[in-house]
Amino acid sequence: MSNKDSLEKFITTHRASFDDLKAPAGVWDRMDRKKTPVHHLWKWSAIAASIMLLVAVGYIMGGMHANSRVDGWAEYQETQDFYQNRIDQKMDEVKALPVSDEVLSDLKMLDEVYAELKKQLLEDPNADANILLMAMVKHQQQKLEVLEKIISRINKYKTNENNNHEI
Numbered sequence: 001m002s003n004k005d006s007l008e009k010f011i012t013t014h015r016a017s018f019d020d021l022k023a024p025a026g027v028w029d030r031m032d033r034k035k036t037p038v039h040h041l042w043k044w045s046a047i048a049a050s051i052m053l054l055v056a057v058g059y060i061m062g063g064m065h066a067n068s069r070v071d072g073w074a075e076y077q078e079t080q081d082f083y084q085n086r087i088d089q090k091m092d093e094v095k096a097l098p099v100s101d102e103v104l105s106d107l108k109m110l111d112e113v114y115a116e117l118k119k120q121l122l123e124d125p126n127a128d129a130n131i132l133l134m135a136m137v138k139h140q141q142q143k144l145e146v147l148e149k150i151i152s153r154i155n156k157y158k159t160n161e162n163n164n165h166e167i
Contacts, residue, residue: 076133083140090147097154110143 011018091107117139121132 073129073133076137079137080140083137083144087140087144087147090144090151093151094147097151099150099154103150107143107146110139110146114139114143 094103094107114136117132117136120127121129121136
């Protein structure tokens with residue numbers, strides 16, 4: 001606090017020497033004229049960017065909650081994860097085997113059917129969620145069975161081929 005007191009004392013004692021210089025005439029007028037104009041484009045751009053950000057956040061948050069509006073979604077998700085893990089394992093096995101491109105394209109078609117079921121579930125407010133969820137689970141079960149049959153038939157064919165060569 002002593003620095004502040006000494007500064008005040010210095011200013012009060014030397015006040016006359018500070019007041020001897022005056023600003024040139026018209027300085028304040030020139031400063032008033034040089035006010036920078038506010039660019040309305042920047043204001044509107046900022047408003048538009050804010051609105052876009054709010055819409056994007058709303059869309060993302062709405063998408064996250066769309067699944068939670070479907071009754072039984074949590075239970076379905078657990079079942080779907082189980083089947084999807086098994087399907088992924090079997091798909092890796094099938095891809096390692098000598099299968100034709102036609103088989104792989106048929107499997108892709110099954111994925112498209114599943115995607116349509118899921119799309120209908122999430123987008124159609126009049127759809128019966130329980131029926132669609134059961135259909136989706138049934139679809140996953142059937143896809144897993146198809147993959148297992150493909151693997152068993154190819155393995156059976158390989159075994160028969162090896163037995164024929166041994167004779």
